[in-house]
Amino acid sequence: MDKRQLRDSFLGSLQKMYDMELVAPLMEFCQGEMRVLLYLDVHKKETVYPSTLSDSLFVTRQRITTILSALRKKGYVIMETAQEDRRRMQVRLSLAGGRYVTEKRRFVEQYFDMLLDAIGEKNMLEFQRLVQLTAEKMEGISK
Structure with missing residues (x-):
């Protein structure tokens, strides 16, 4: 298979996964409001400003303002x-936000349990290895 065919096949597989009803809710973990909520949850013991979110999530300040x-x-x-600086705003999760993140995480855990049952531990470990390898190889590469 040449490079073009491999690329087209891979993109087709990704599109098929993306179009699945179960995958769509997972995608929100990678973007928008849910991505911000997850960041705030993980960094709840730190002081977080909108600029921190913008820089850490590679999202414009205007988009962060809209999301917040x-x-x-x-x-x-x-x-x-x-x-310490009355001109700046700090951001943190509310109790309702924390509950919402917990609820969404439970859904993802159930989804991955179903995925593991469907493809088996060996394939899941291989999938995880490939995702990790991809992340390592692509880290720092940008347009």
């Missing part, structure tokens, strides 16, 4: 003026 506004309206984040 939506999350605030939903009651998932709390924004407070920073004590």
Whole structure:
């Protein structure tokens, strides 16, 4: 199989997975509001500013502002003026936001349990190895 055929086949497989009803909710973990909520959950003991989110998630400041506004309206984040610099806002998860993240994580855990049952431990380990290898090889490469 030549490079073009391999690429087209791979992209077709990715598209098929993306189009599956069960995969769509997983995609939200990689983008938008859920990605911000996950970051805040993982970094809940740290001081997080909108600029921190923008820099860490490689998202424009304008997009972070929009996401935080939506999350605030939903009651998932709390924004407070920073004590050390009154011009800056600190962001943290609310209790409702924490519960929402926990609920979403449970769904993903159930999904991966189903995936493991479907493809088996050996294939899951190989899939994990390939994803890790891809991440390592592609790290630092950008357009």
